Amino acid sequence: MDERPTFAQIRRAPKVLLHDHLDGGLRPSTVVELAAEHGYGGLPTTDVDDLARWFTEGAARRDLVLYLDTFEHTVGVLQERDAIVRVAAECAQDLADDGVVYAEVRMAPELCLERGLTLDEAIEAMLEGFRLGTADGRIEIGLLVTAMRHAANSKEVAEAALRHRDEGVVGFDIAGSESGHPPTRHLDAFRLVAEDNFHITIHAGEAFGLPSIWEAVQICGAERLGHGVRIVDDITVTDDGVRLGRLASFVRDRRVPLEMCPTSNVNTGVCDTIAEHPIGLLRRLRYRVTVNTDNRLMSGTSMSEEMAKLVEAFGYGWDDLEWLTLNAMKSAFWPFDRRLRIINERIKPGYAALRASGLGVSLTG
Numbered sequence: 271m272d273e274r275p276t277f278a279q280i281r282r283a284p285k286v287l288l289h290d291h292l293d294g295g296l297r298p299s300t301v302v303e304l305a306a307e308h309g310y311g312g313l314p315t316t317d318v319d320d321l322a323r324w325f326t327e328g329a330a331r332r333d334l335v336l337y338l339d340t341f342e343h344t345v346g347v348l349q350e351r352d353a354i355v356r357v358a359a360e361c362a363q364d365l366a367d368d369g370v371v372y373a374e375v376r377m378a379p380e381l382c383l384e385r386g387l388t389l390d391e392a393i394e395a396m397l398e399g400f401r402l403g404t405a406d407g408r409i410e411i412g413l414l415v416t417a418m419r420h421a422a423n424s425k426e427v428a429e430a431a432l433r434h435r436d437e438g439v440v441g442f443d444i445a446g447s448e449s450g451h452p453p454t455r456h457l458d459a460f461r462l463v464a465e466d467n468f469h470i471t472i473h474a475g476e477a478f479g480l481p482s483i484w485e486a487v488q489i490c491g492a493e494r495l496g497h498g499v500r501i502v503d504d505i506t507v508t509d510d511g512v513r514l515g516r517l518a519s520f521v522r523d524r525r526v527p528l529e530m531c532p533t534s535n536v537n538t539g540v541c542d543t544i545a546e547h548p549i550g551l552l553r554r555l556r557y558r559v560t561v562n563t564d565n566r567l568m569s570g571t572s573m574s575e576e577m578a579k580l581v582e583a584f585g586y587g588w589d590d591l592e593w594l595t596l597n598a599m600k601s602a603f604w605p606f607d608r609r610l611r612i613i614n615e616r617i618k619p620g621y622a623a624l625r626a627s628g629l630g631v632s633l634t635g
């Protein structure tokens with residue numbers, strides 16, 4: 271029996287999130303309050319509802335560069351230690367309220383230096399916020415340190431990430447506009463991370479195609495792909511069946527996790543609707559697919575929303591949602607023993623109980 275999960279049940283299901291930006295998930299009310307507190311005068315409006323709408327409308331302009339435009343205002347209020355701690359703590363609580371039991375949240379500390387913080391101080395503030403926000407034990411969170419792909423300081427950012435690897439930083443990433451900024455520009459940073467036996471995920475195959483994915487995986491040592499959705503360009507579907515090109519085969523054979531973010535991709539014009547999103551095909555082909563939010567504020571979403579949209583678009587049931595969740599937990603950069611514990615103590619019992627009851631008693635505790 272695999273009845274269609276309802277939104278309320280999905281909220282109570284244990285969920286795992288690998289791709290969520292700290293500066294893409296602020297509460298609109300917090301943006302307004304922090305702007306007032308710290309004298310940031312650039313907001314387009316200080317009405318909380320209008321601001322929330324401004325972000326989602328601004329993000330949905332079918333272009334990654336336009337999507338990234340709106341971050342100016344969240345980054346604008348993330349320049350003080352207190353503000354970063356607060357936003358990270360609220361992020362942890364919001365995710366836990368949504369039933370997320372493990373998350374990797376990412377942020378580019380270089381964006382927080384306008385008022386005198388150092389890279390290390392910015393990272394420490396994020397970690398402190400996560401410590402506070404996870405203290406009730408509902409959720410565990412690792413920080414992914416991101417470098418911006420158009421900048422030239424990724425080695426320095428990678429060094430800062432490594433300095434905090436024993437305090438909650440779990441990996442390194444690059445983000446920002448993909449076109450014209452190939453990951454190989456940051457090869458020295460990736461080498462440094464790999465030489466220290468640390469973890470790499472790379473935004474690749476979102477706004478740009480196969481060459482970006484190839485460089486990320488084969489040259490830069492990406493263990494996971496942020497989005498990776500354009501891998502479908504190497505897959506041919508005909509009446510006679512499906513043919514995978516060499517890169518598409520490699521990514522599937524090596525079980526390279528795809529951090530897919532359906533709503534964000536619709537916002538940036540990768541596809542027109544969730545129903546047309548390649549996640550349907552990639553799940554059928556049994557790629558190591560995971561589902562993620564990317565930017566909860568800009569995309570007006572949550573983990574439960576993303577899953578509910580997949581249920582709606584593809585008819586997914588509990589087996590599919592559990593499979594996506596297990597894929598994510600297996601692909602996390604958290605240590606192996608802790609991943610196993612979350613799988614055995616939270617995910618499997620949670621989904622078993624939901625399936626059995628069909629009602630959704632409290633399951634994530």
Ligand SMILES: O=c1[nH]cnc2c1ncn2[C@H]1C[C@H](O)[C@@H](CO)O1
Pocket residue numbers: 291292293294338341345376377378381416445446447473476534564565
């Ligand atoms: O989906 C994305 N693709 C590329 N860059 C992104 C995406 N979402 C957020 N970013 C950028 C904007 C943020 O300021 C930065 C760090 O979180 O990462």
Ligand SMILES: [Zn+2]
Pocket residue numbers: 289291445473496564
């Ligand atoms: Zn992203």
